[in-house]
Amino acid sequence: MSNSTAKSATPFGFEKGLKVEEVTCDIEEINFGIYVTSQPPKPHSSFSSYVLRIAPQSGLYWVKGISGDIETDSAGTMLKSRADNMIxxxxxxxxxxxxxxxxxxxxxxxxxxxxxxxxxxxEIHYGASWSKEAHELPSGLGNIYFAINAKSSNTGYMIIEYEFDNHEQGEREVEEVEDGAL
Structure with a gap:
């Protein structure tokens, strides 16, 4: 493994702290601070939609990639094979x-x-994770979580979540703004 701490993290082309007005692709706000796009700056063929969590001051603090449907059998053979390859x-x-x-x-x-x-x-969980405590993650990244999920007995999908090291601050900020509406 190369020394990945020498570079900053940019999953799917998104940088930590990016403000909404700095996002260069089309995004749609689906809830306060939560945005979705299908065309990130750096798309990956395994993922078809992307979710961003952006706080007003902290900026981007979380990115999630979601694959399209993956057909499989009840044992999840194809889904697990695709997941193992991605891992x-x-x-x-x-x-x-x-x-x-x-x-x-x-x-x-x-x-x-x-x-x-x-x-x-x-009741069954399958995937992998990387944390800055146990891994040499690129600058700005706190955790990476990859998993598969089922939609039915023969259809599933993959997800990957990148949590930046400003995650807690961003979550607090969004909660404070939302609490102001109560």
Whole structure:
């Protein structure tokens, strides 16, 4: 792994602290401080929509990429294969991740053919994460989270979330503005 701390993080071409008026692509506000786009400055073929969280003063503090639907079987074979490939690609950039494969205690979805239904019921979790405490992340990044989710027993999708190190400040700022409406 190269020393990734020498450069700043720009997932999908978005920089930490970017203000709404500085965003160079078309975005739509879907809730206060939450924006969506399908055309980021640096798109990735595995993801079709992107969500941005932007606070008025702190600017951009969180980016999420969401894939299109991925058809699979009830065991999630194709979905897990696509996820494992993406995790390998991310590991080349950010180093070996903390792998996530978690079954909620007492789940009834423990058999391999139940994988997709277990994920749809939020009882099975599959993915990987990188944190600045355990990894040499690029400057400005705090955490990266990658996961797969199920829409049905034979359809799923991938997500990746980039949390910048101004995340807590941005969340507080948005909460304060929203609390002013109460």
């Amino acid at each position: 390998e690609r991310l590991a080349k950039v950010y180093g070996p991740p903390e792998r996530i494969l978690f079954f909620n205690p007492g789940t009834i979805w423990g058999e391999s053919e139940d994988f997709m239904m277990g994920m749809a019921c939020n």
